[in-house]
Amino acid sequence: MIGLLEMRRRKFQFGLIAMIVMLISYLVLMINGLGVGLNVLAGSALRNFNADAIAYSERAGLSVIRSEMSQESVDRALSAPGVTAAAPLGYVAANYSDSRGKIRSAAFLGYDPGTIGEPRVTSGRALTAGDGNGLLADRSFLKAAGLDVGDTVEIGLRLGVRTFTIVGEINEGAFFFQPAVYILRDTWRDLKYGDMPAAEQPAASIVLLKGKGVTGKFDDYEAVNKETAFANIEGVSGQQSTVTSLRAFGYVIGALVIGVFFYVLTLQKISQIGVLKALGASSFYLFRQVLAQVVAVLAIGLAVSLPLAWATERALQRLPESVPIAFTNGTFVTTSALLFVTGLGGALFSGRQVARVDPIIALGQQQ
Amino acid sequence: MTATLEVSGLSKTYGSGEQAVHAVRDVSFATEPGEFVAIVGPSGSGKTTLLAMIGGLLTPTHGSIRVRGRDIAHLRGRQQAEYRRRSVGYVFQANNLLPFLTARENLMVVNAIGRGSRRAASARARQLLEELGLASRAGALATQLSGGEKQRVAIGRALMNNPELVLVDEPTASLDSQRGRQVVESLISEVKGRDKLGIMVTHDMEMALLADRILEMHDGELHQRARGA
Incomplete structure (x- = not known):
């Protein structure tokens, strides 16, 4: 040649x-x-959800930030035709202090243990119903915060500060450009809507759905597949x-x-x-x-x-x-x-x- | 294998109408096997155009060129390239060796183009370089060779595919007269020794006189010239 x-x-x-x-x-x-x-x-945690579709409140425009679902809407989504499993999930962004005292933000996701919303724990243990002040932190959170399983972390929200114990490590990624932190849904409600009467508090931000043919517009919610949900994350x-x-x-x-x-x-x-x-x-x-x-x-x-x-x-x-x-x-x-x-x-x-x-x-x- | 060339009524015209330029007009000649022919003439007389048509580099406007009975005048594209590859050996005015190749590789390029046996080509290249007195320079890059060495490598390259015709264009243009004469003598010896047909275009009468026959061109027309005239 x-x-x-x-x-x-x-x-x-x-x-x-x-x-x-x-x-x-x-x-x-x-x-x-x-x-x-x-x-x-932007949303690897969303892509890692154990779900086929995600339901948002009707007027949220497929925004997790704006979506607020009542207990009735959540129940309707849970019992919709074709749904084989479902889990309500709450979202709120909150600040925390890392090991050097620097204020950082994280995406707090509230879930119910035993549902498809529960993340897989890679180190430590899973949350139980009694872990109101416990959380599961993504490895990126632990790395950025300089913290480890067993450490405590102060979460600031609505002018107050609440101390949580890191009971387990997960590898679910990030949500809205922040590391994902999983807490119990009751704790999430308390963090986000603590000053509202219980009857007025939304039950969840979104609902994870498993099953075929579960997407579409319904009476009071709209369900889309994960890729559509990902594409609708603000800024993505x-x-x-x-x-x-x-x-x-x-x-x-x-x-x-x-x-x-x-x-x-x-x-x-x-x-x-x-x-x-x-x-x-x-x-x-x-x-x-x-x-x-x-x-x-x-x-x-x-x-x-x-x-x-x-x-x-x-x-x-x-x-x-x-x-x-x-x-x-x-x-x-x-x-x-x-x-x-x-x-x-x-x-x-x-x-x-x-x-x-x-x-x-x-x-x-x-x- | 001997070569016989018959050129008949050959013309080459560029353009048409009043702007037509007749580079070669109605040229006819034939050669004997083992003959070395020189074509002389002033610049623009059409001698290089004639050589290019015989070598399959230009297609004539009219006429025929028969090489061992086969008319090659109107070959096109791939057939024309195959004719050049199989039947023609060229020695160009500026030797035109590939500068990044050694002397031996410059000879073997012909084999690479023709997809022949690499081993056989290597042996042939070595033999040709020995015959041309360049065995010790076989591994030298073309850029490291002197002008005379380059022309001798070019002669070896022209003989590499054992062609029927060896066409030579002003082989001494870049050499002094003594070295030029050596190169032409070497060329004639190689061509005639292999019973090929050699055609050399030159404006140097001293070199032309070394050929068996001299053809002279003027304004695209060919004239037979008596030796010593």
Whole structure:
């Protein structure tokens, strides 16, 4: 393969192109990672709900913040046709003091033990009906707060402060860009509506539903699947369209840069291409050489950028104030595949130029 | 294997109407097997255009070019490339070696294009370089070779595919007269020693006189020239 031999002999030139590819793919990977990280922060706890659908109060506009469901609405949702299991869930944002006394916020979710709303405990124990001052904290909460299972934490809400004991650790993620903390639903009601008469207090913010055909608009509530619910989290749709645009720009710029680099390289080699054609090389043979070079440069660039992006993620996760970044295997596979495809697409311009070269230029004549 | 070339009524016209440029007009000639022919003439006389048509780089407007009985004048695309790959060896004016390849690899490029046996090509390249006195320079990059060495490598490359025709365009343009003469003598020796047909375009009469026959071109027309005239 003349193309690969040329790369070996012109290591510096092709090394620079591979570095550009590496930097672009690293940039696109980081944008993807930050996008995934922001999504995790936006509502991974919602995605982790053990539910097929989520019911909101009729006028909440699919906003967990605005949704308030009465006991009657909750009962109607629980007994709706097709529902095989259901659990009311309350949400309130509250402040707490971390181990250094810094005020932080967390998403407090009130649930009933034994229902599908109960999170899986990874360390410590689950809440029981008597744990009015106990909570289950997500690992991100514990990391940010510098606390551990067994520690106490002060929760501030409505001008008061209440001390809770961390009885267990969970790995449910975040909600509304805050770490998730699970408490009993009665405690949640007390925290959020403690100054209201009990009869007027809403029973839950939302209801988790399991079953088929349970979504839709009903008399006093609206149920949607988890993806729709996620997309309706305040700020998520704007954030997703921003991240999607950044990714698309990354792919387009990557394709253009790779395409332009190889196009310029091809222009510089017009006379050599002419000679090879005069010697009998077909355009297809020469295009294969360009293609081999593009594939090799892309492979080298990605082979460096993938582990670099992974290492960057690890390093950022270790920071005390962790940056919302996350990679999945899908992120790596999709990004690599798309950069390969767009890069090859960019290289097609070079192929077109190769096909246009007239071998007569080998004799020093004009095309 | 011997080569016979018959060019008949060959013309090449660029443009049309009043703006038509007749680069080659009604050229006819035939060659004998093992012959080395020089085509001379001033710049713009059409000699390189004639060479390009014989070598399958240009398609004539009229006429035929028969190589061992096969008309190659109107081949197109892939067939034209295959004709160049199988039947023609080129030595270009500026040698046009690939700078990132060694002398041996520049010869083997012809094999890579034609997908032949790599081992056989390697042996042939080594043999040709030895015959051309370049065995010790086989591993040198093209950029590290002198002008004369480059032209000899180009000759080796032209012979690599064992072609029927060896077409040479101003082979001494970038060489001093002594080195140029050595290169042309070496070229003629290699071509005639293998019973090929050699056609050399040159404006250098001293070099042309080394050929078996001299054809002279003026304004696209071919004239037979007596040796020593």
